[in-house]
Amino acid sequence: xxxxxxxxxxxxxxxxxxxxxxxxxxxxxxxxxxxxxxxxxxxxxxxxxxxxxxxxxxxxxxxxxxxxxxxxxxxxxxxxxxxxxxxxxxxxxxxxxxxxxxxxxxxxxxxxxxxxxxxxxxxxxxxxxxxxxxxxxxxxxxxxxxxxxxxxxxxxxxxxxxxxxxxxxxxxxxxxxxxxxxxxxxxxxxxxxxxxxxxxxxxxxxxxxxxxxxxxxxxxxxxxxxxxxxxxxxxxxxxxxxxxxxxxxxxxxxxxxxxxxxxxxxxxxxxxxxxxxxxxxxxxxxxxxxxxxxxxxxxxxxxxxxxxxxxxxxxxxxxxxxxxxxxxxxxxxxxxxxxxxxxxxxxxxxxxxxxxxxxxxxxxxxxxxxxxxxxxxxxxxxxxxxxxxxxxxxxxxxxxxxxxxxxxxxxxxxxxxxxxxxxxxxxxxxxxxxxxxxxxxxxxxxx
Numbered sequence: 001x002x003x004x005x006x007x008x009x010x011x012x013x014x015x016x017x018x019x020x021x022x023x024x025x026x027x028x029x030x031x032x033x034x035x036x037x038x039x040x041x042x043x044x045x046x047x048x049x050x051x052x053x054x055x056x057x058x059x060x061x062x063x064x065x066x067x068x069x070x071x072x073x074x075x076x077x078x079x080x081x082x083x084x085x086x087x088x089x090x091x092x093x094x095x096x097x098x099x100x101x102x103x104x105x106x107x108x109x110x111x112x113x114x115x116x117x118x119x120x121x122x123x124x125x126x127x128x129x130x131x132x133x134x135x136x137x138x139x140x141x142x143x144x145x146x147x148x149x150x151x152x153x154x155x156x157x158x159x160x161x162x163x164x165x166x167x168x169x170x171x172x173x174x175x176x177x178x179x180x181x182x183x184x185x186x187x188x189x190x191x192x193x194x195x196x197x198x199x200x201x202x203x204x205x206x207x208x209x210x211x212x213x214x215x216x217x218x219x220x221x222x223x224x225x226x227x228x229x230x231x232x233x234x235x236x237x238x239x240x241x242x243x244x245x246x247x248x249x250x251x252x253x254x255x256x257x258x259x260x261x262x263x264x265x266x267x268x269x270x271x272x273x274x275x276x277x278x279x280x281x282x283x284x285x286x287x288x289x290x291x292x293x294x295x296x297x298x299x300x301x302x303x304x305x306x307x308x309x310x311x312x313x314x315x316x317x318x319x320x321x322x323x324x325x326x327x328x329x330x331x332x333x334x335x336x337x338x339x340x341x342x343x344x345x346x347x348x349x350x351x352x353x354x355x356x357x358x359x360x361x362x363x364x365x366x367x368x369x370x371x372x373x374x375x376x377x378x379x380x381x382x383x384x385x386x387x388x389x390x391x392x393x394x395x396x397x398x399x400x401x402x403x404x405x406x407x408x409x410x411x412x413x414x415x416x417x418x419x420x421x422x423x424x425x426x427x428x429x430x431x432x433x434x435x436x437x438x439x440x441x442x443x444x445x446x447x
Contacts, residue, residue: 072287076119082335083119088112089302096305102312109306110332113299117147117333120295127288129281145171145363146296147333151303152372156381158307162435164376165387166325168369169395172361173426174330176210176402179338180357181419187345187353188413198350200409206358207403209254213365214396216243220386240384241377244370251366322435326391327427334360350411358402390433394426 077083089112096105124143131139148171155163187196220236220243229235283291314321331338341356369385376383387395401422405415 072283072291075282076122076287076291080115080118080122082115082339085111085115089116089298092302092305096309101316102309103316106306106309106313109302109309110329113147113302113306114332114335116295116299116302118335118339120146120292120299121337123283123288123291123295126281126283127285127292130285130288143292145360145368147299147303148330148364149368149371150296150300151307151329151333152368153375154300154304154307156372156376156379156383159381160307160310161376161381161383163307163310163321163325164372164383166322166391166435167329168364168372169387169391170326170330171334171364171368172210172395173326173398173423174334175337175357175361175364176398177419177423177426178331179334179341179360180354180402181416181423182338183341183345183350183353183357183416184411185413185416185420186342187348187350188411188416190346191348192413195410195412196345196348196350197410198354200406202351203354203358203406203409205254205257206354206362207399207406209250209362209366210358210399211403212250213247213369214392214399216247217369217385217387217392217395219243220384221389221392224386225389236386237382237384240373240386243385244373247366247370248374251362251370254362254366320431320434322433323427323430326430354406358406388436394429398422398426 077086088108092105092108092112095101095108120143124139128139148168151167152164155161155167184196220240223229223239224236231238281288310321310324313319314324317324337356337360341353344350344352344356373383373385402419405411405419
């Protein structure tokens with residue numbers, strides 16, 4: 001009896017054990033804390049966490065990009081008081097659409113171009129920090145007078161060849177007489193107890209290049225007025241195009257000489273200029289490239305409006321196109337260079353002032369003018385180096401006067417005053433000068 005009871009108990013215990021194991025197994029299957037369900041629940045939690053991290057990093061990147069854009073705009077647009085003139089550009093376009101008054105359109109376009117030209121130079125300097133002296137020099141040669149070249153190209157497209165010739169001539173005269181004269185005068189007043197010194201060798205090389213440019217301009221004019229062309233009307237143009245190619249080769253050799261043979265002097269001047277600008281770039285390389293594209297595009301738009309309005313402005317103001325092209329256009333276009341040359345002269349850094357004034361004149365005479373002749377050749381426009389006798393004689397005398405002023409390697413306020421007075425004489429001469437091409441055009445209209 002006891003044995004039967006024991007066997008029954010053992011069976012019941014075994015059944016209970018099997019039940020317990022089953023129940024435990026079922027419990028584990030149904031339990032919310034089972035490993036399978038645990039892993040199933042933890043995986044979406046990790047996914048959600050990684051997704052939130054991705055969203056957060058994307059938001060951080062957007063915030064960082066917006067911050068960089070804001071900083072770039074603040075550095076480029078709001079760092080110069082001259083940029084207060086930028087709104088005059090859109091205003092010029094608005095005035096042209098609403099009123100069509102060419103005088104106001106021309107004036108407002110020039111005001112709008114002035115700060116853009118200065119910022120274009122700033123962006124070029126910033127990009128030069130990342131390219132080294134050789135490429136930086138080429139950038140300065142290309143963009144240093146980009147405003148004048150852009151205006152000239154639009155004028156060439158419109159067939160205004162005389163406007164191109166006179167505006168480029170005016171830029172040379174303005175830089176050599178007005179900009180350099182004001183730099184010498186203001187620097188001499190600040191340092192009136194001593195004579196300021198500059199590198200005479202660099203000035204002599206620049207003077208030689210300017211005289212070469214004058215020679216290239218004289219021969220086509222003399223050939224035209226002496227009527228000694230082999231093929232009338234063609235030899236003059238052919239000579240101009242050949243001389244322009246030679247001038248471009250000479251300017252390329254000058255750049256090589258300046259950047260390679262005179263590398264130590266170049267780097268010293270760059271270091272002096274860089275030390276005045278806190279020794280480092282303020283914007284990144286790609287920011288500089290983007291701002292160069294923006295400024296160039298905006299200058300192109302305003303230049304087109306200014307070129308289309310120049311003849312109407314001449315009639316509205318009762319001033320000859322020659323005076324507007326030689327005097328008014330260059331003063332506005334060279335305003336930024338004017339200010340920087342004076343600033344460096346007042347800090348006794350005359351080598352940089354000469355680089356701004358004489359260097360810019362050399363760029364225009366040996367690169368800008370022949371470049372426009374070649375571009376006109378490509379466009380099918382008969383742009384030549386015959387700037388007429390009056391204009392060529394003015395340039396020749398100006399180069400001689402400046403060369404004599406630079407031969408000693410010293411400056412003072414009296415030399416600056418003489419250069420300024422010479423510019424006033426040139427301005428008065430062009431005010432009473434009537435361009436012969438406009439006279440011929442009037443005769444043709446009357447007949």
